[in-house]
Each structure stands twice: as C-alpha cells, then as structure tokens.
Amino acid sequence: MSEKPTIEQYIKNIDEHNFKAYKCVGCGAVTAPPSGTCYSCGGNEMDWTTVSGKGKLVSFTVIHIAPEEFQEEAPYFVAIIELEEGTRITTRLMGFDPMAPENVKLGTSLVLDYEDGKSGRTYLSFKPA
C-alpha cells in the first residue's frame, strides 16, 4: 500500500467493495473523501489505510426529488457518517424505511457496506451495526 493514493483509485476501490481511506503520513490523521492536504497538520503526503467500518450517524435526509440519473432510486437516504477513525463521509443508508425517516435516530451505530444502485453507481452505504 505504498503507491501515492489517487482519487481514481479511491473510487475504483469503492466500486470493488474494498473501501480504503487516505492516511496522512505526517500525523496519521485519516481522511475520506480524499483531500489534497491533511486537515489536521497541513501535510500533503498521503498513504492508503483500511478502516474498521464502524461509524455513527451524524445527520441525514431522504431525497424525494432527484436528478434524472438517480430518479429511479428515489426516495433514498443520504447520510453523513462519522467513522470511528474520526473522519466524516457522505454515504447512503440501508436497513431503514425511507418512508418512515422519523424512526432513524442520530448517533445510531452503523457499519460500512456497499450498494449497487440502479444508476449504475456503487455507493458506500451504512447499515445498523
């Protein structure tokens, strides 16, 4: 895992259900989605890291009116998840009813999974732990 991480590879990893985050070589801070510069120390040397896949729900919405590409998937959740490693990431949610979003509680523990959408895209998706 020592080649310089690229966004292309980051997305490919997700497509292959093999998520990896960036890790700052200087200070060890974990970052995802990729940033060109470490939010913690300002360093720009990055490496890949695997993550535990554990996270917590920070906030979310259910999209009803979607861009054309995603229209067939609506209504669908989009959520902000804080990974155990500290970084926050925008993902889908599974295992909840999009027509009963009031039952979804912020702070819920979740685990990483993947969802192959009708749009042809593969999403990072979290489900109840």
Place this chain on the structure above:
Amino acid sequence: MPLKNTSIVSGAQTKFGYLDGISQREMFAEAVDKATVEVGIPKKDIQAAFVGTFIPEMLIHQGHSAPLLLDFAGLRGLPATRHEAACASGATALRAAVMAIESGFYDTVLVAGSEKMTSVSTNRATEALAAAADDMFESSMGLTFPGVFAIAAVAHMEKYGTSPEDLALAAVKAHKNASTNPLAQFQKEITLEKAMTPRYIAWPLRLFDCSPISDGAAAIVLTSKEKAKQYTDTPVDVVGTGQASASMNLCDREDFTSFEASVSASKTAYKMAGLGPKDMDFAVVHDCFTIAEIIASEDIGFFKPGEGAKALRDGVTALDGDKPINPMGGLKAVGHPVGATGVKQAVVVYRELIGEAGANQVAKHDTGFMHNFGGTGASCVVNIFRRSDA
C-alpha cells in the same frame, strides 16, 4: 475601516418567476435598462460590467455570458467579466465591483445578475444546481440542494428543538411579505396548514420549505461617492463587505447547525463597517430554504445560536418586527434565479434604505445587511449598506 468611496445610485429587478418566452439576454437587458436609462443614468457613463450567472452552460447551453449579455443590453465594448460562485454569483460580482471603485480604477460600473432556469425540467434543473456541490463525492451520491439543507435542518432540530412548524412559519412569513411585492413569483399568502402540506422534496423539507425554480434578472449601478450626487439625491453607501469560503463537501464540516462561511464573512463585514448586529435595521438573507433563513439569522449575529426559530415565532423578524428579515419575501417567495439573487438582494436593501419599498417598507431604514450564500455554504458574501445622509 469602513469603505470610503462606493455608492449605489440605482437598482432594479425584473419580475421573478416563470418568464415564459423570455430569454436570459432579454431579461438581463430589461433589468439593465431599468437601472440605467430609465432612471436617467446614461449607458455611456458605465465603464465596466460585473456579471453574475451560475450555470447557463447546463440550463441554456451557453457559456461566455458576460460579453453576450452586455452586447444585447447595448453596452458592447465594455470590459465585462462573469463572476461565478453558485448561488452567490451575484454578490461576488458586486464585491468585485466595489473593490474596483474603492481602488479608484473606475468611477461608474454596472453589476447585473441573471439566470434562466425554467428552460429545463425540474429534474434537469436539480441536476444543474447539484453541480454547485462536489460532484465526485457528494452529488455522485444523489445528494441534492434541498438535501444539503435538509441535513442541516435535521441537525438543527436535534440540537435546538427547531420544529417542522418553525420551518413552515418562515414560509408563511415569506409568502406574506411577497404578497404585496408585484415582482415576486408567488404573490399569495399561505396558511400554516398549507405550508405543512407533506409533499417532501428532501425530508424533512417539504415543497413550501424550498425556494422555487425561477427566471429573472437584477441590476445596480455603483459609482464613486464624488459622482453619486450627479445621479441621485439619496445615494446608499457600501460601508462593509466580507467574503469567505468553506469546504465544498458538507461532510467535511464540524457543525451542520451553522455555516462557518456566513459567520466569518459577517464578522469581516461588521468589522470593516465598524458596526455590529445591533446597528442593523434589517437584513436580507439567503433563504433558499426555510431552515437557511433560521440558521442565517443566527450566523449573522442577529440571534444567538439556536434562537433563530424563537425570534421568528415571536414575530421579531416580521416586516413590522424589531429585526425584519427578508421584508420583500426572500428567495423563498420572490424566487431564486440563482445568478440574479445576490444582485436582487442588493436591490432590495437599496430600495428599503431609500424608503421606496412601498407596502414592504421597513420602519427603520438607515442601515441594512445582505447575506448571499453559494452551494453547500462553500461561498458566502455579506455586504452592509448605509444611506449616505443617515
């Protein structure tokens, strides 16, 4: 130090809404004429143009907008540059114009914003708007703009107990103010019950929590203080301006209950003007969604974090309240042709300050505040205006 040299001497907008059969260049020209020749400002006095428009490439398949629009509006030949910062495009154009005048480079310039959005379907417009967020990591998840503000609403509700009814009250206020604004897209009051019709766009945001898809244009003329009296007896001075950016990705923010670019741009503008929130008679804020008005009212320092909804409930931000917000109806009810909005906000503050806001006139109108916001809150511009004779 307050800015010294820039005055607004005219401001106008077209009607906002579904302007069937009217192209972007036609509405642009209408706004320019209203702000220049129709109020006795000859076009030949204009030395440069600062143009705001967000995404005509996707909406009407047209790039390189500034010279095109200028040519059609009878200003061919002038230096003309487009400024783009998503929904804050208009105010970034305005800010560049302010800097050009402050520096002494120009005496008199035009700032004009416009967008033609109803040329495409709602889904296509949603997609075009989503280009204002990070395409690789957020838009690609199917996150939309209503979705971005829905995520903020969920966080604000959890932390402060803000309710769906509070959001609906912001819509009721906006529609009430717009009901007497002949240039508004929606000129009808709505009941609280109607505002709460459960047609979700991005839960928990419903139809009436959203600004609409709109066409429209707005224009202002800025000039040096020395020249201002030549054009009007009631110039309005630009006394402070601030701009800030934040992470493009919403997920990279620490807090979803406040937008850091709004807080930072406000602080900069207040400091420059040597004024604070208590000195502001009213504000025009970027209420692209009802929750955005509540959060903005906190971020600009009018109310403490978490107290924006209470101020709204208590009528403090109503047209006749102590701190009116969006007295003409805001983006929510007047419409939000994105590139026009920041310029239109300046037009509203200008009209209120000179006492020409008709049925929507606020009682105290010496100093006014505008807050224009772009994308996920990755751009924010704040300006403070004061009537020259105040």
